[in-house]
Amino acid sequence: MINLEGVTKRYNKQSTALEDIHLNVEPGEFVSIVGQSGSGKTTLVKLIIAEERATSGKVSIGDWDITRIPYRHVPLLRRQIGVIFQDFKLLDKKTIYENVAFALQVSGESGARIRTVIPRLLEIVGLPHKKNSYPHELSGGEQQRVAIARALVHRPKILVADEPTGNLDSINTQEIIEILKKINEFGTTVVLVTHNREVVNQMKRRVVTLDKGRLISDVKEGKYRL
Amino acid sequence: MRSLFRAIKFAFQDIFRNFSLSLMTVLILVLMLLSVNTLVVIKFFTSQATQSIKDQIDVSIFFAHTATDEEIAEVQSFIKSFPEVSNVQYLSKEQVLEKFKEQYSDNENIIASLEELDENPLGSTMIVKTRNPGDYNKLIEALSVPEYEDIVVAKTFVDTELAIERINNITTQVERFSVILTGLFGVIAFLIIFNTIRVAIFTQRVEITIKKLVGATNWFIRSPYIIESFIFTAISVAITYFLMRFAAGLIDPYVAVVFKKDWLLTNYISSNIMMLVGSQFVVVLLLTIFSSFLAMRRHLKA
Ligand SMILES: Nc1ncnc2c1ncn2[C@@H]1O[C@H](COP(=O)(O)OP(=O)(O)OP(=O)(O)O)[C@@H](O)[C@H]1O
Numbered sequence: 343m344i345n346l347e348g349v350t351k352r353y354n355k356q357s358t359a360l361e362d363i364h365l366n367v368e369p370g371e372f373v374s375i376v377g378q379s380g381s382g383k384t385t386l387v388k389l390i391i392a393e394e395r396a397t398s399g400k401v402s403i404g405d406w407d408i409t410r411i412p413y414r415h416v417p418l419l420r421r422q423i424g425v426i427f428q429d430f431k432l433l434d435k436k437t438i439y440e441n442v443a444f445a446l447q448v449s450g451e452s453g454a455r456i457r458t459v460i461p462r463l464l465e466i467v468g469l470p471h472k473k474n475s476y477p478h479e480l481s482g483g484e485q486q487r488v489a490i491a492r493a494l495v496h497r498p499k500i501l502v503a504d505e506p507t508g509n510l511d512s513i514n515t516q517e518i519i520e521i522l523k524k525i526n527e528f529g530t531t532v533v534l535v536t537h538n539r540e541v542v543n544q545m546k547r548r549v550v551t552l553d554k555g556r557l558i559s560d561v562k563e564g565k566y567r568l
Numbered sequence: 569m570r571s572l573f574r575a576i577k578f579a580f581q582d583i584f585r586n587f588s589l590s591l592m593t594v595l596i597l598v599l600m601l602l603s604v605n606t607l608v609v610i611k612f613f614t615s616q617a618t619q620s621i622k623d624q625i626d627v628s629i630f631f632a633h634t635a636t637d638e639e640i641a642e643v644q645s646f647i648k649s650f651p652e653v654s655n656v657q658y659l660s661k662e663q664v665l666e667k668f669k670e671q672y673s674d675n676e677n678i679i680a681s682l683e684e685l686d687e688n689p690l691g692s693t694m695i696v697k698t699r700n701p702g703d704y705n706k707l708i709e710a711l712s713v714p715e716y717e718d719i720v721v722a723k724t725f726v727d728t729e730l731a732i733e734r735i736n737n738i739t740t741q742v743e744r745f746s747v748i749l750t751g752l753f754g755v756i757a758f759l760i761i762f763n764t765i766r767v768a769i770f771t772q773r774v775e776i777t778i779k780k781l782v783g784a785t786n787w788f789i790r791s792p793y794i795i796e797s798f799i800f801t802a803i804s805v806a807i808t809y810f811l812m813r814f815a816a817g818l819i820d821p822y823v824a825v826v827f828k829k830d831w832l833l834t835n836y837i838s839s840n841i842m843m844l845v846g847s848q849f850v851v852v853l854l855l856t857i858f859s860s861f862l863a864m865r866r867h868l869k870a
């Protein structure tokens with residue numbers, strides 16, 4: 343599903359964020375990526391959604407080689423991969439409903455389809471009553487749930503989450519992780535970047551550890567070890 | 569079609585949800601347009617002023633008392649053959665006398681002495697206007713030939729020569745100055761528009777990156793801004809136009825005193841509405857769109 347072959351990412355002469363990474367994620371897997379600050383986790387996410395280009399090596403999604411993906415194809419890729427971030431990245435001048443709808447409008451979906459899909463998604467993340475609120479009127483956990491709903495609008499085969507619980511307390515963290523698990527159970531491949539020891543340990547799923555841009559361990563049923 | 573409709577909807581949402589920024593943008597555009605239009609009005613007034621001075625200048629050709637009608641007719645057709653000549657007015661001996669009497673009606677001595685003569689002592693006169701003050705010299709020279717020596721006794725041109733030269737000087741100076749000023753205003757206007765749009769786009773930079781991250785194409789992101797540019801431009805040009813009309817209405821009574829013409833500025837604005845409103849709309853629209861493209865380019869990468 344996601345395949346990196348000998349990928350190196352160098353931002354400039356001083357900073358090599360990733361070095362010779364080999365990583366293959368199978369369809370339906372739940373992979374946690376851990377590592378200290380600056381170890382290259384976010385860079386890995388950015389390569390997967392084509393926000394950055396690999397300096398060398400090959401990145402592919404399914405059988406789509408995106409290593410040198412042309413700029414005009416990037417939007418197509420982004421509509422096939424759901425992404426959530428630590429800082430939610432919601433549009434603060436749009437309501438919750440509009441935020442989720444936006445992700446469908448970008449691909450020219452009909453208004454009728456949007457009106458049936460969005461309420462269902464808000465139902466799944468438990469926020470149907472907040473649809474006319476603005477992001478700043480919601481708690482962090484609620485905002486992240488909106489972001490998850492938005493990430494799911496295109497029924498993506500892959501969901502990438504870069505420290506989605508980094509700004510949340512433990513109760514909200516649990517809630518978000520439960521939602522991610524459920525999404526995974528329905529067949530979506532999930533890549534979760536996290537700092538949270540508890541989350542990783544309770545998951546009992548595959549754990550990939552990065553250190554200074556190198557992949558130093560990859561365990562099928564791993565624990566958080568740093 | 570659907571995406572155009574959405575772009576229009578997003579544009580209006582953007583304008584109303586960032587209302588103070590929208591207001592600021594329109595305000596700055598209006599101020600900029602007002603200063604450009606002030607320049608247009610100043611140019612209009614200077615051209616009116618020089619024109620009205622030019623209109624007052626003419627050459628009077630005084631015919632000898634003895635000149636026959638045939639001779640006068642010949643000179644007249646000769647003068648009319650010049651393409652530079654715009655108007656020829658002929659005053660017969662009797663009309664000249666009439667005018668003379670009118671002019672000196674309160675001077676009894678002159679009137680009395682005129683009555684005493686049984687023959688009209690005055691010759692007929694021709695008042696000639698040319699399109700440009702500079703053309704008078706040519707006309708005078710053409711008339712200063714031996715054949716006309718006995719017919720034409722005097723030409724008043726010499727007295728006004730200096731004034732004409734001075735006006736020509738002033739006109740070219742004013743024109744040169746206004747070219748420089750127009751260029752300067754153009755640069756200032758461009759910088760103001762560019763900066764205003766850049767600020768507006770800069771406040772949206774986070775939005776733009778988020779939109780890209782959820783799969784929006786560059787055009788999907790840009791199109792609402794293009795429509796906003798259109799709306800802002802239309803509103804500012806309209807406001808400026810109505811302010812100009814209003815100001816013209818206030819100024820015109822004073823203008824009428826100077827130029828002896830009613831509603832000069834108002835008429836100028838309404839008869840040049842297409843030129844003023846149309847060209848400014850197009851220029852400002854292109855500038856705002858160009859600026860927004862330039863300002864957005866950086867945020868649209870990646
Ligand atoms: N745009 C950039 N330009 C230059 N260097 C960068 C850039 N982005 C990241 N880096 C460098 O690349 C390295 C990896 O950064 P990255 O953001 O991938 O780390 P991370 O594992 O996500 O860290 P954190 O846990 O703090 O989020 C760091 O040394 C960072 O300084």
Ligand SMILES: [Mg+2]
Nearest residue numbers: 383384385504
């Ligand atoms: Mg990071």
